[in-house]
Amino acid sequence: MKNLLFTICCLLMPILIFAQKIDPNDVTIIRDKWGVPHIYGKTDADAVYGLVWAHAEDNFELMQHSWAATRGRAAEILGKNGAIFDVLGYMMEMDETINAQYETAFSEEFKLILKAYAQGASDYAAMHPDEVLLKGFFPLTERDVVAGYLIGNVLMTGAAFEIGKVFGNHLKPYETQPTGSNGFAISKDITTDDKTIFCSNSHQPLEGILSWYEVHINSEQGWNMLGATFTLGVTPFVGTNEHLGWTHTVNHPDLTDVYQLKMHPKKKLYYELDGTWHKLEKKKLKTKVKLGFIKLPVGIKFYKSKHGMVIKNKTGYYALRFVANKRIGAAEQWFRMNKATNFEAFKAALDKMQIPCFNVVYADKENNIYNLANGLIPNNRSPKYDWQKVLDGSISDNIWQPNFYSRSELPQLENPSCGWVFNSNNTPFTGTAPQCDIQAEDYPNAQMGYLELETNRSLRFLDLMKAYKDKKMTYEQFKTMKFDIQYADSTYYTYNIKNLDLITQLDPKKYPDLADVIQMVDEWDRKPDSQDTIATVFSVALTYVIDELAARSNLLGANTLDESVFVEALRKAKKYLIKHHGKVTVPFGQVHVHQRAKGSDKAIPYAGMPENLSAMAYNRQKNGILRTYSGDSYILIVQFDQNGIATLETINAFGSSNHADSPHYTDQMDMFAKKQLKPMTLDRATIEKEAVRTYSPQVK
Numbered sequence: 172m173k174n175l176l177f178t179i180c181c182l183l184m185p186i187l188i189f190a191q192k193i194d195p196n197d198v199t200i201i202r203d204k205w206g207v208p209h210i211y212g213k214t215d216a217d218a219v220y221g222l223v224w225a226h227a228e229d230n231f232e233l234m235q236h237s238w239a240a241t242r243g244r245a246a247e248i249l250g251k252n253g254a255i256f257d258v259l260g261y262m263m264e265m266d267e268t269i270n271a272q273y274e275t276a277f278s279e280e281f282k283l284i285l286k287a288y289a290q291g292a293s294d295y296a297a298m299h300p301d302e303v304l305l306k307g308f309f310p311l312t313e314r315d316v317v318a319g320y321l322i323g324n325v326l327m328t329g330a331a332f333e334i335g336k337v338f339g340n341h342l343k344p345y346e347t348q349p350t351g352s353n354g355f356a357i358s359k360d361i362t363t364d365d366k367t368i369f370c371s372n373s374h375q376p377l378e379g380i381l382s383w384y385e386v387h388i389n390s391e392q393g394w395n396m397l398g399a400t401f402t403l404g405v406t407p408f409v410g411t412n413e414h415l416g417w418t419h420t421v422n423h424p425d426l427t428d429v430y431q432l433k434m435h436p437k438k439k440l441y442y443e444l445d446g447t448w449h450k451l452e453k454k455k456l457k458t459k460v461k462l463g464f465i466k467l468p469v470g471i472k473f474y475k476s477k478h479g480m481v482i483k484n485k486t487g488y489y490a491l492r493f494v495a496n497k498r499i500g501a502a503e504q505w506f507r508m509n510k511a512t513n514f515e516a517f518k519a520a521l522d523k524m525q526i527p528c529f530n531v532v533y534a535d536k537e538n539n540i541y542n543l544a545n546g547l548i549p550n551n552r553s554p555k556y557d558w559q560k561v562l563d564g565s566i567s568d569n570i571w572q573p574n575f576y577s578r579s580e581l582p583q584l585e586n587p588s589c590g591w592v593f594n595s596n597n598t599p600f601t602g603t604a605p606q607c608d609i610q611a612e613d614y615p616n617a618q619m620g621y622l623e624l625e626t627n628r629s630l631r632f633l634d635l636m637k638a639y640k641d642k643k644m645t646y647e648q649f650k651t652m653k654f655d656i657q658y659a660d661s662t663y664y665t666y667n668i669k670n671l672d673l674i675t676q677l678d679p680k681k682y683p684d685l686a687d688v689i690q691m692v693d694e695w696d697r698k699p700d701s702q703d704t705i706a707t708v709f710s711v712a713l714t715y716v717i718d719e720l721a722a723r724s725n726l727l728g729a730n731t732l733d734e735s736v737f738v739e740a741l742r743k744a745k746k747y748l749i750k751h752h753g754k755v756t757v758p759f760g761q762v763h764v765h766q767r768a769k770g771s772d773k774a775i776p777y778a779g780m781p782e783n784l785s786a787m788a789y790n791r792q793k794n795g796i797l798r799t800y801s802g803d804s805y806i807l808i809v810q811f812d813q814n815g816i817a818t819l820e821t822i823n824a825f826g827s828s829n830h831a832d833s834p835h836y837t838d839q840m841d842m843f844a845k846k847q848l849k850p851m852t853l854d855r856a857t858i859e860k861e862a863v864r865t866y867s868p869q870v871k
Contacts, residue, residue, distance in 0.1 A: 751795020
């Protein structure tokens with residue numbers, strides 16, 4: 172009888188577990204003076220419930236923008252700007268992909284966490300019905316959460332840009348101007364106070380669904396992580412626990428391939444493959460687009476071939492094949508990275524190979540430093556094809572299968588003798604001092620497609636690190652490097668413009684109307700501080716150059732531009748400054764300001780431009796201001812000693828809340844603009860002592 176009861180209990184246990192709901196009383200949220208939530212739960216699932224609840228308190232509107240995309244309803248909220256998300260989700264074949272993989276992609280433990288996240292979101296919506304944007308949307312499901320990660324994957328892998336190109340540039344990604352990221356890890360062997368330095372310095376939009384939200388999450392099951400997440404994040408994506416920290420930078424290996432199909436001259440929708448004609452499967456995305464107060468139904472035609480989803484444009488039919496929807500377990504891999512307590516456990520989490528892209532820069536209390544050029548890269552691409560170009564869709568030999576290189580086969584640096592690693596969206600073959608680096612020829616890069624170019628940030632950091640070849644650095648010296656705003660002497664490399672130096676070499680006699688600004692940029696010291704007047708005209712001109720690149724969808728490619736592009740950009744910049752400021756020589760900080768898009772009049776002069784180590788991108792405004800919108804955003808710097816975290820400092824661009832009436836809407840702005848950091852801790856006793864508010868989610 173005992174054996175029978177035991178067997179019955181074992182059979183019923185999964186059902187009982189999944190029937191359980193989180194008790195909000197098991198969750199404690201502590202808000203510090205910055206409004207940052209410190210979440211405490213008995214279990215990991217409790218903590219995730221608290222995470223989504225706290226995040227919704229601060230950011231429910233934007234979270235719904237993301238969740239709507241998981242069901243192809245983003246255009247109902249965001250209009251045409253949301254259509255890209257609906258298209259991305261449809262081209263990812265999210266429902267089919269998730270249904271095929273869900274049961275085996277996640278552990279039973281992590282399914283509980285997905286369930287807790289969905290419950291937390293749904294409970295919050297039920298308690299705040301006036302904040303719900305779409306009728307009938309809730310409850311959120313676990314599969315909606317996974318779908319959100321898939322949409323994030325296709326954005327971050329660059330597939331969105333390829334889709335935009337094939338669509339004839341009518342669809343643009345949410346933010347069209349990437350500004351890069353930095354990750355730094357410095358061994359205690361080259362620091363003066365015998366501490367390992369780790370810095371997470373992601374460059375993201377300052378507002379919107381891809382902006383960072385700072386959170387500390389802790390459970391009695393051994394999870395204790397402070398870092399930042401996005402609107403759909405189940406965990407922090409970057410940050411530190413008491414043992415180790417890591418960050419990501421966007422990389423650009425070849426993760427998406429485009430095939431031009433050879434169509435039958437007479438039979439409609441038939442394409443050739445290996446000498447045989449096959450008919451395209453018809454597909455149609457049905458969505459609604461918000462236009463003012465109405466929602467218009469819209470249908471977009473797609474097709475499907477053996478390569479993948481197919482788009483028709485003016486020049487033909489193009490199939491896309493990308494890695495972003497081949498594995499769906501990224502959320503659990505990040506969870507395992509969060510809970511790793513040492514280097515081996517962290518590498519074991521990386522070995523799951525569910526995250527489709529991103530470099531990983533890592534450091535820990537045992538003085539390990541690590542730099543990995545991570546990516547789901549097919550290992551069965553034939554070397555006889557040029558994978559960087561549009562491929563011939565009439566042969567099957569170039570349709571790769573979802574078999575990928577393992578982590579150990581990817582470019583990486585582990586504890587180099589030089590004592591430091593970094594990445595600034597540059598080639599993975601420049602990740603430390605030259606004498607300690609890995610070599611591109613050791614990797615099949617024609618099939619991997621890794622970037623083999625530098626960025627201004629990488630060149631500048633390499634120059635700065637030369638000063639520490641024979642001496643050690645202080646913590647303050649490291650922070651000075653991180654917040655550096657000097658362009659490297661050797662290049663203006665910005666947005667992959669290979670010949671941007673040409674703008675300083677224009678002949679003033681050839682363009683007499685621009686003689687004054689040509690002379691100015693030629694004399695510029697390339698350091699855009701707030702009092703610099705030359706930086707102003709250069710930075711405004713750069714916005715017009717970037718407009719041209721965006722129109723070409725060439726922001727991710729290496730670009731050599733005609734002289735006429737630079738001339739026209741300078742001409743427009745001069746006109747813009749005279750129109751709005753009455754002259755060309757205006758202090759940079761008077762024009763370039765750090766300011767929220769709406770809801771606040773607070774504007775702070777800001778130094779820094781795209782591709783500085785302290786990078787910042789900006790948009791021209793109708794009032795003559797360049798307003799920051801992307802770049803240095805959430806910054807975390809930690810020092811480890813043998814006992815764990817010695818110091819921990821962070822800053823976010825604006826504040827913890829997305830509500831304009833909250834004191835935390837702009838309360839970090841001043842420190843951020845001054846390039847200062849706030850002290851943080853993982854210690855509960857300290858957090859409770861300094862708490863401003865302590866509570867549990869209130870659910871009826």
